[in-house]
Amino acid sequence: MDVSPRDRLDRGDDVAGSDDGGLARLKRSADILVVVGLALASAAAAAVLPAGSTARIVLAVPIVLLAPGYLLLQALLVPTRSRRERGRHLLFSLGLSPALVGLLALSTAIVPGGFKRAVIAAVVTVGCVAFAGVGLWRRWSTERVLAGEDEDDVTHTA
Numbered sequence: 001m002d003v004s005p006r007d008r009l010d011r012g013d014d015v016a017g018s019d020d021g022g023l024a025r026l027k028r029s030a031d032i033l034v035v036v037g038l039a040l041a042s043a044a045a046a047a048v049l050p051a052g053s054t055a056r057i058v059l060a061v062p063i064v065l066l067a068p069g070y071l072l073l074q075a076l077l078v079p080t081r082s083r084r085e086r087g088r089h090l091l092f093s094l095g096l097s098p099a100l101v102g103l104l105a106l107s108t109a110i111v112p113g114g115f116k117r118a119v120i121a122a123v124v125t126v127g128c129v130a131f132a133g134v135g136l137w138r139r140w141s142t143e144r145v146l147a148g149e150d151e152d153d154v155t156h157t158a
Helices: 005-011 022-028 030-048 054-065 067-076 083-110 117-146
Strands: none
Touching: 022 030, 022 117, 030 054, 030 067, 030 117, 054 067, 054 083, 054 117, 067 083, 067 117, 083 117
């Protein structure tokens, strides 16, 4: 019996038809989940560890140089399958992240607490989580379209 891509997705199967469903989807999105986990760990380190500690600095570097830019790229660009394209996204994120952190830091001037380290870390972390959510939604909805579903059945904006 031939099963349509729509039936496989409704059952929770992988796009390729394997029966591991959600687990395969999470494996294909591991890069986003790892980066958002790194951002959350950085925020926790900024809140808990004493100022100037080596562990705090080591955990803060990824949130400043990598996480926001990479997650924004995943939210805006079409997901790539090749390792080379993901490497390019990583390099682009190294240039985009500091600028994005600067803009998010400037946005803290309008929140209570103002332009302080803890508030900036919280706003950058919230931004990272938001970008990750959009990136995951976009990646999963793109998979549904690529699996052969009709555009009318999927709410998808490019």
